[in-house]
Amino acid sequence: MSTFQPFEMEYLMSKWEQAVAYNLSESGVHPVALGELVNAPTMIEELLATELNYPEVNGTVELRENIAALYPGATPDNILVTVGCAEANYISLQTVVAPGEEVAVMLPNYMQIWGLAHNFGLRVKSFHLREDRGWSPDLDELNEVVSEKTKLIAVCNPNNPTGYILTEAEMDAIVTAAERVGAWIISDEVYSGAEQLTDAQTPSFWGRYDKVLAHNSLSKAYGLPGLRTGWIVGPPDTIGDVWRRHEYITIAATMLANKLSALALSPEVRPRIIQRTRDYVRRGFSILDDWLKGHGDTFSVVPPQAAAIAFVRYQLDINSTEFIERLRQEKSVLIVPGDHFGMDRYLRISFGPPPDYLQTGLDRIGEFVVDLQRGAA
Ligand SMILES: Cc1ncc(COP(=O)(O)O)c(C=O)c1O
Structure with a gap:
């Protein structure tokens, strides 16, 4: 082993x-x-009346609707609610690649997918963000490492640890590289919304290519890590395949997390x-x-x-x-x-x-x- x-x-x-x-x-x-989120007596009453059952295993309809509304063209069928983006990264990776297959990882990054890829017996290639270019990615290196063997390109945008945001042209180049070989893109987008220099939210990879799994959570841009709510946006059949892993690993996020997360993502609160x-x-x-x-x-x-x-x-x-x-x-x-x-x-x-x-x-x-x-x- x-x-x-x-x-x-x-x-x-x-x-x-x-x-x-x-x-x-x-x-x-x-x-x-919690009191900043639940700040009206009616909301408190409603929360206290919640039966602590399992929620829908893929996430409550209300929560999936609120998430889908953030992604143009998405419906609740495109969404799987997970326990944090950490679970999303784990089960998506397991779904779209098999041991021995090759992945291309943008580095540096949060290193979860990089570490999991090693533990799942994948072959890991990398392309790098370059400090001397303001941390923009080396697209020549991307094109060199992506080959017919590549099954997945994994990116983190905005990036952890550099805070770099890919330009539209760089996103296009990553999509083009993936399309050239039919690879999946997993995009970890947990800092979208936590922009420093602009009020425009960092765009998602969702909708740019049919083999995209866009991941996010309430932990970073929403300041709610203790809810442990994450999600995956993807094509419904692939969401179904990822959901089969979700049943094995966590079954579901909690009922309270589903309720509070739907509230946090409502148009009034978000x-x-x-x-x-x-x-x-x-x-x-x-x-x-x-x-x-x-x-x-x-x-x-x-x-x-x-x-x-x-x-x-x-x-x-x-x-x-x-x-x-x-x-x-x-x-x-x-x-x-x-x-x-x-x-x-x-x-x-x-x-x-x-x-x-x-x-x-x-x-x-x-x-x-x-x-x-x-x-x-
Ligand atoms: C880029 C990135 N992805 C995923 C995670 C995991 O976040 P969570 O499972 O809390 O959503 C983190 C946590 O630091 C992160 O920085």
Whole structure:
């Protein structure tokens, strides 16, 4: 049996995110409180009357209707509700590729599909986002790695960890590459709605090509990770095939998650939540950016276009895993090392928390950096 590839970043976060004083490892914004979502007495009454049965296994009709309304041309039959985008990534991958087949993965990314691909015995090729091009993808490399053997191209857009948003031309190039060989596209779009520089929502791959599975969740752009609600948008027959895996792995998301998620995605509530997220990411990045600039040449960053994380390059003589381990032990701050993306000398730092918390966490990192520099002098 081949060696199991653990999900290094989630393992780090599982161990430490609840234990440190300042958690700057999370990629979403400060979570919405239940009372912010359910804020009318009638809603509370209705929730309390909910029978805690299994909901429809593929998601309640109301929730699937609200999701479908976000994707031009989609109907509830195009939607499968999952337990987070994490489940969506897992079961879609298992559905569209078989062990021994080849996939092309855009790197860096969240690394779940990359790790799963190894664990499922797939052959993994990659094409890269290039920092010297503002993190745009190397399309020559994409076209080189995509061949008749490629069964799937996996992308994360907006990207984790860089915050890069693909241009329309880059999306077209990815679709063209997939079409050329008949490959599926799995597009993880959890940061769509968490844009930094524009109020236009990042478009989906849905509708650009018939072999697309577009994934999303309420965890990032909606600040509701604790609901554990995700979804897949795809052709109805493929949605049926993915659903057969869903029955094995989780059966269904919870009844309460279905109800609360339908509320969060309703036309009355959704714009308010998206605006809240944008307020967090915009305020948060300006705090991080000032802090980075205060450290001279030690740090550099291509400003993220979306998401609540920045992928920061550093000029210090220390490996990124050692950096974050010592930072955690000495200052009780958790961030993610570039090593988890196969890219040492980078750190992934969250700017999604409330301003005071973020500032204090960054100040502690600053103290650690000064200690390091003093030690090296
Ligand atoms: C790009 C991306 N996809 C998927 C996930 C999993 O999210 P969830 O299962 O909470 O929807 C994350 C979590 O950080 C992520 O960053």
